[in-house]
Amino acid sequence: MTLILFVEQCLNGVQLGLMLFLLAAGLTLVFGIMDMINLAHGSLYMIGAYLAATVIEATGSFLLGAGAAMIGTGLIGAALEVSLFRQLYRRSHLNQVLATFALILIANETVRMIWGAQPILLNMPEALAGPVEPVEGFRYPAYRLAVIAVGAAVALLLYVMVVHTRLGMRVRAGASDRDMANVMGVDTRRLFTLVFAIGAGLCALAGAMLGPILAVQVGMGENILILAFVVIVIGGIGSIRGALVGALLVGLIDTAGRAFLPGLLRHVFPPTIASEAGPALASILIYVLMASVLYFRPRGLFPARG
Amino acid sequence: MSAPSLAISGLSKRFGGVVAVDAVELQLQSGELHALIGPNGAGKTTLVQLLSGAERVDAGSIHLDGRDITHVAMHQRAGLGLGRSYQISSVFAAFSVLDNLALAAQARARRRWGCWAPVAADAVLFAAARGTLDAIGLSARAETPAGALAHGERRQLELGLALASGASMLLLDEPMAGMAAAEAERMLALIASLRGKFTILLVEHDMDAVFRLADRITVLVYGRVIATGGAEDIRRHPDVRRAYLGEDQP
Amino acid sequence: MTSALHVSARPGFALAGAILLLVLPLGLLAVDQPFYIVLASRILVFALIASSLNLLIGYGGMISFGHAAFVGIGAYTVAGLMQAGIVSAWLAWPIAMLAGAVLALGIGWISLRTSGVYFIMITLAFAQMAYYAIISLKLLGGDDGLSLGGRSALLPGIDLKADLSFYYVALACFAASLAFLHRLINAELGRALQGVRDNETRMEALGFPTYRIKLAAFIIAGALAGLGGALLANLTGLVSPSLLHWTQSGALMIMVILGGAGRLLGGAIGAAVLLIIEEVLRDYTIHWQLGVGVVLLAIVLFAPSGLAGGLAGLRQRRQA
Numbered sequence A: 001m002t003l004i005l006f007v008e009q010c011l012n013g014v015q016l017g018l019m020l021f022l023l024a025a026g027l028t029l030v031f032g033i034m035d036m037i038n039l040a041h042g043s044l045y046m047i048g049a050y051l052a053a054t055v056i057e058a059t060g061s062f063l064l065g066a067g068a069a070m071i072g073t074g075l076i077g078a079a080l081e082v083s084l085f086r087q088l089y090r091r092s093h094l095n096q097v098l099a100t101f102a103l104i105l106i107a108n109e110t111v112r113m114i115w116g117a118q119p120i121l122l123n124m125p126e127a128l129a130g131p132v133e134p135v136e137g138f139r140y141p142a143y144r145l146a147v148i149a150v151g152a153a154v155a156l157l158l159y160v161m162v163v164h165t166r167l168g169m170r171v172r173a174g175a176s177d178r179d180m181a182n183v184m185g186v187d188t189r190r191l192f193t194l195v196f197a198i199g200a201g202l203c204a205l206a207g208a209m210l211g212p213i214l215a216v217q218v219g220m221g222e223n224i225l226i227l228a229f230v231v232i233v234i235g236g237i238g239s240i241r242g243a244l245v246g247a248l249l250v251g252l253i254d255t256a257g258r259a260f261l262p263g264l265l266r267h268v269f270p271p272t273i274a275s276e277a278g279p280a281l282a283s284i285l286i287y288v289l290m291a292s293v294l295y296f297r298p299r300g301l302f303p304a305r306g
Numbered sequence B: 001m002s003a004p005s006l007a008i009s010g011l012s013k014r015f016g017g018v019v020a021v022d023a024v025e026l027q028l029q030s031g032e033l034h035a036l037i038g039p040n041g042a043g044k045t046t047l048v049q050l051l052s053g054a055e056r057v058d059a060g061s062i063h064l065d066g067r068d069i070t071h072v073a074m075h076q077r078a079g080l081g082l083g084r085s086y087q088i089s090s091v092f093a094a095f096s097v098l099d100n101l102a103l104a105a106q107a108r109a110r111r112r113w114g115c116w117a118p119v120a121a122d123a124v125l126f127a128a129a130r131g132t133l134d135a136i137g138l139s140a141r142a143e144t145p146a147g148a149l150a151h152g153e154r155r156q157l158e159l160g161l162a163l164a165s166g167a168s169m170l171l172l173d174e175p176m177a178g179m180a181a182a183e184a185e186r187m188l189a190l191i192a193s194l195r196g197k198f199t200i201l202l203v204e205h206d207m208d209a210v211f212r213l214a215d216r217i218t219v220l221v222y223g224r225v226i227a228t229g230g231a232e233d234i235r236r237h238p239d240v241r242r243a244y245l246g247e248d249q250p
Numbered sequence C: 001m002t003s004a005l006h007v008s009a010r011p012g013f014a015l016a017g018a019i020l021l022l023v024l025p026l027g028l029l030a031v032d033q034p035f036y037i038v039l040a041s042r043i044l045v046f047a048l049i050a051s052s053l054n055l056l057i058g059y060g061g062m063i064s065f066g067h068a069a070f071v072g073i074g075a076y077t078v079a080g081l082m083q084a085g086i087v088s089a090w091l092a093w094p095i096a097m098l099a100g101a102v103l104a105l106g107i108g109w110i111s112l113r114t115s116g117v118y119f120i121m122i123t124l125a126f127a128q129m130a131y132y133a134i135i136s137l138k139l140l141g142g143d144d145g146l147s148l149g150g151r152s153a154l155l156p157g158i159d160l161k162a163d164l165s166f167y168y169v170a171l172a173c174f175a176a177s178l179a180f181l182h183r184l185i186n187a188e189l190g191r192a193l194q195g196v197r198d199n200e201t202r203m204e205a206l207g208f209p210t211y212r213i214k215l216a217a218f219i220i221a222g223a224l225a226g227l228g229g230a231l232l233a234n235l236t237g238l239v240s241p242s243l244l245h246w247t248q249s250g251a252l253m254i255m256v257i258l259g260g261a262g263r264l265l266g267g268a269i270g271a272a273v274l275l276i277i278e279e280v281l282r283d284y285t286i287h288w289q290l291g292v293g294v295v296l297l298a299i300v301l302f303a304p305s306g307l308a309g310g311l312a313g314l315r316q317r318r319q320a
């Protein structure tokens, strides 16, 4: 019984972690290469979820919806990069914060104008709606399993791309030393539009896949954005490996904390205290993790810059 | 304020595979002007970083007037009288020259926590700052933002900050770097005027200047001290001629 | 002006501002728009809070992304004390400031060991901890927050429940805080702080304990934000976790950047402009946030040093 619960929570944690990785991957590269704080990254996630919901509603195909959301959001990302972000790279962090905060307001309101203020429904594919029973006595939602599979595949693909291909080498060169990359003749302008578009597409994928589990609503990007920042700061800004490790850590610790911490506390403290402190502690666990990582390793677990 | 002495023993620092400072032994007597020379990359700046507390030492010890300061924090070393200048000018670019010096004078007076009385109205403090301003020959530039100074002037201010901060020992990292000949000459005269009042470690490239000015000279090559002595000893020292002057042995 | 570091007060300007703010509510009453007195009070409170953040961002170079935590703890302190029967402003507000200061000491103690974007992120992390801690504490009302039975008691005869009296109290707090900040930045600590902002290593080499200087500023800003939170709780009569949400910290940062970081009136101008833009647009359309976003974006692109910076630039150009 407890073993089953444990496995189930671990799977949930991995699932959250992989989705966070999809969000964090683009964010950490943008941050690492261009030294750009993009608060509006979460808005791309929101836009992706809305696009997916709309296309799925129209076509009835989840795959089509997710694909369209990725392409659409990727294009929006590229357009934003070319029209706005380019002007911000050389600006101060303060200016970047102000501009991308403004973008959040604009994105939220635009979405509200188009889709209305009520949360909208994003249904999971019917084939995956039920639970599966991979082992006798252990049932797990098929959809969540699929999310894990897709998340793992994309994460692997991305990892291989960044670590082992020419394109990835250029991206990493840019992340660890922008001027050097320029000297080496990497066309950072085009490279960057591409990285940005891919990052946006991954946001959309996460949005589409999390849509049926969480709510698709205005402002959905804000809280998950902070989680993505936690991930990349823990992992080390600019490091894809760091983002992956950080995302899984955050996913597992957050999930496990919520599932098990209140129970654990009940063994130690009187029930009144445990029932107050348990949820509080569980929800701040990842921030405690982040603060401790920064305290001991002020540049994260895998610093990208020498 | 008597000029302090400095004793460096077995001091080492490595960066990855590079041993930048390698078991350096060095004694600076009170009031001495000691020159530190050596080719580029010899570890001179690193040594200054270690002495001022900007970098952690890997091994060895530093004693200031007999007191072990090896692990004392940078700002506390400054409080003990250790002042430094930087090879690459490090001034407060947004502040006027006078304000730069006033800040240093504030450090000297150990005044940090006042929340009410305006510093600008403090005649004593600004008199001290103006004194240094005159001494470094920047009186005409008092109101100029330090960021707008010419390179040579910035070097003067760089030294001025160390002077105004009330240091009794000066670690000067190539104060004449990049200066035009006339400017360098003036800087040299300024440093000469400090001799005896301060204990000075002068990192310098210009051999002529060093031989004219220094009481003693230490030669650093690949992080190691290869010779210490008076100008004549150093000039004649075969290892120095070979390593530093790039001379081949006949 | 003898030195660039010294921010000289322009007595005429200050007097004009003071008179304007003193007669403003009377004018509003005269034209029968008492609602705007509440808005004006709100602006004053946020002007105070944003000015405290400006001390960190503008004068100390510490881009804190968690300022809402200090506002929140100040607000919750007042609400909690009121529930416990302590209604005196003379007791509750200083305790709120103390709470802000103590929280700032704790957060600053750890955060100030990092720098750059990591500092931004670690302050954010701590503010999130405060946010989720408050949400999960049922003692403090959890998600719903606490509603204050009334407003704090100041003096017999002054009834803070009257919007007019509250306005003047908020004005007094803002003016006192601004005057204090003005003295501070021209005093030893303020100049040292600006030195640290400009060149921390050099400050250390000169003998300044830079870490402690930054921590001192952080604590002062925390205390002032705590006072702002106390006022805010009184103004709205309700404290809720949304006070501590990261978008609140973001909005405070926006005010500072908008008004001009490192300018004495930067926080106040930013607070006034942002809140007025919101109010005006809200009257026109339910999609007012879109307008706010567009205006902010335009300001970044066309007045990157903030409005106060832009104004000062104009003045200099005219004088030149």
Ligand SMILES: Nc1ncnc2c1ncn2[C@@H]1O[C@H](COP(=O)(O)OP(=O)(O)O)[C@@H](O)[C@H]1O
Pocket: B015, B018, B019, B020, B038, B039, B040, B041, B042, B043, B044, B045, B046, B047
């Ligand atoms: N922060 C550092 N990180 C890595 N290597 C360094 C660092 N500082 C100096 N070095 C290396 O240490 C050696 C000594 O440098 P430095 O002290 O600057 O020499 P000098 O001042 O005599 O020219 C050089 O090889 C340099 O590359």
Ligand SMILES: [Mg+2]
Pocket: B044, B045, B046, B087
């Ligand atoms: Mg050097």
